[in-house]
Amino acid sequence: MDRLRREQPEARAEFFRRYAPQVRRILFLQGFCEEVDDAVQEVFIKVYRAQIPAEETFLAWFYRVILNTGRDQGRRRKTRHGLMDKLHQIAPEVAADAPSAPADPALRLALAELSPELRECVALRFFADLPLDEIAAAQDIPVGTVKSRLHGAMKHLRLTLTESGFERNG
Amino acid sequence: MADESRDEMTGVPAFDDDRLLAFALGIDDDPQLVAAAAADEGLRRRLDAARVQVEQVGAQVRAAVPDPDEHYTDLGDPRWAGLQEFLVPPRPAKTRGRASRWLRVLAPAAVVLVAVAVGLAVINDRRDGTVAINGSLPAAAKATSEAAGPLTDAGSDAADRAGDYVQALRDDLDTFAVVVLARAKVAGGVFQRFVVVKFLKGEGPDVVSLRVADHPADEGRLHLLFLRPQYRASVEATPTPIPGATVATNTLEALAAGVPVVYSYQGETAMARELPAGTDPAAVELQ
Numbered sequence: 001m002d003r004l005r006r007e008q009p010e011a012r013a014e015f016f017r018r019y020a021p022q023v024r025r026i027l028f029l030q031g032f033c034e035e036v037d038d039a040v041q042e043v044f045i046k047v048y049r050a051q052i053p054a055e056e057t058f059l060a061w062f063y064r065v066i067l068n069t070g071r072d073q074g075r076r077r078k079t080r081h082g083l084m085d086k087l088h089q090i091a092p093e094v095a096a097d098a099p100s101a102p103a104d105p106a107l108r109l110a111l112a113e114l115s116p117e118l119r120e121c122v123a124l125r126f127f128a129d130l131p132l133d134e135i136a137a138a139q140d141i142p143v144g145t146v147k148s149r150l151h152g153a154m155k156h157l158r159l160t161l162t163e164s165g166f167e168r169n170g
Numbered sequence: 171m172a173d174e175s176r177d178e179m180t181g182v183p184a185f186d187d188d189r190l191l192a193f194a195l196g197i198d199d200d201p202q203l204v205a206a207a208a209a210d211e212g213l214r215r216r217l218d219a220a221r222v223q224v225e226q227v228g229a230q231v232r233a234a235v236p237d238p239d240e241h242y243t244d245l246g247d248p249r250w251a252g253l254q255e256f257l258v259p260p261r262p263a264k265t266r267g268r269a270s271r272w273l274r275v276l277a278p279a280a281v282v283l284v285a286v287a288v289g290l291a292v293i294n295d296r297r298d299g300t301v302a303i304n305g306s307l308p309a310a311a312k313a314t315s316e317a318a319g320p321l322t323d324a325g326s327d328a329a330d331r332a333g334d335y336v337q338a339l340r341d342d343l344d345t346f347a348v349v350v351l352a353r354a355k356v357a358g359g360v361f362q363r364f365v366v367v368k369f370l371k372g373e374g375p376d377v378v379s380l381r382v383a384d385h386p387a388d389e390g391r392l393h394l395l396f397l398r399p400q401y402r403a404s405v406e407a408t409p410t411p412i413p414g415a416t417v418a419t420n421t422l423e424a425l426a427a428g429v430p431v432v433y434s435y436q437g438e439t440a441m442a443r444e445l446p447a448g449t450d451p452a453a454v455e456l457q
Contacts, residue, residue: 009257009258009259009399010439016243020238020242029234029235049256107230126232157230157231158191158223
């Protein structure tokens with residue numbers, strides 16, 4: 001952490017190698033879209049440019065950077081898709097830049113039905129393995145809200161997957 | 171499945187699925203549930219099933235996100251071009267005073283930390299303490315040299331700039347464990363090979379394959395390659411000249427004047443500095 005704070009290139013490279021796959025997964029699930037490499041890069045540029053906070057608050061800060069970047073990207077994508085939709089109406093042959101679907105259609109449906117806040121919670125829980133208090137710090141919400149969101153998300157995922165026959169196949 | 175833990179009034183199980191899910195998720199410690207499950211095999215089975223379900227859902231969520239490709243964390247990959255500027259060793263903060271101090275060490279004492287002689291490209295003209303440079307060097311370097319004027323004039327801005335160039339190359343030589351003179355081959359895909367002509371510092375393979383980050387080097391051109399960055403806890407406050415080294419200050423300026431190109435070599439940052447056309451490899455030495 002100290003080396004990262006002193007802007008040492010090798011520390012930055014190590015940090016990237018360690019966290020880039022995880023950042024990608026979180027952003028993927030958050031935005032429900034495979035086109036996340038630009039956002040991943042944006043996250044690390046923000047970290048490299050930022051004043052690195054104290055070690056005890058670093059992870060919460062880092063995950064907040066990820067989530068905020070994902071939210072910004074989501075807004076941009078929404079605008080872009082809005083424009084693409086309009087273009088599509090004018091010229092149907094133009095292929096819209098639609099998000100890619102995960103392999104499991106039942107899960108795609110279940111995840112798509114979650115609110116962005118609930119998806120963020122699931123992403124931080126299952127891709128970052130964060131404890132509840134750190135998810136709360138990253139999302140800047142009370143721990144009780146995290147519990148409620150996580151419980152709601154899991155209940156919905158479980159129900160949807162069960163109804164789609166996931167248990168029989170799984 | 172019998173469940174002995176039921177509400178006496180309503181007959182509804184006191185431990186419903188939501189409560190079991192909360193416990194399985196680690197949201198709630200629920201000592202009451204733990205105690206009841208210890209005494210109730212049916213409840214214990216339900217609790218185990220809830221845990222398995224949570225794990226299965228988690229596994230499905232993880233599986234929904236495809237794994238990144240195997241080169242995903244290769245910082246030399248073109249998709250991370252935006253990060254390159256943050257991955258080059260930072261230049262130590264230089265002040266006019268420091269550059270002047272460095273030049274005061276260099277010029278009057280006629281010693282230099284690293285001397286690189288590039289064939290006949292550099293002609294040292296010791297008259298009046300000035301250094302001449304011939305036309306085969308890059309125009310920018312030549313202009314720099316001319317603008318720099320006599321190196322003994324440590325107070326001029328031009329001399330400070332010249333000192334900065336010297337310092338830049340000195341930093342590179344200090345920062346990297348391996349420095350080689352190599353000739354660029356034609357770039358193939360995202361990689362470009364360089365055939366090592368001479369090892370100037372450290373040891374390495376005879377052919378170095380670098381991942382192109384920005385643009386490939388010109389085929390056939392000689393380059394100084396800086397490989398294997400070695401990071402130190404802190405940068406020395408004052409450079410320490412190597413006694414006995416010869417003077418070729420303007421060559422250093424010429425070499426440092428070119429913009430270094432950043433590559434990735436085996437996951438680490440590498441740098442290439444193009445040498446002037448017509449450089450004689452035999453004459454390039456670090457002394």
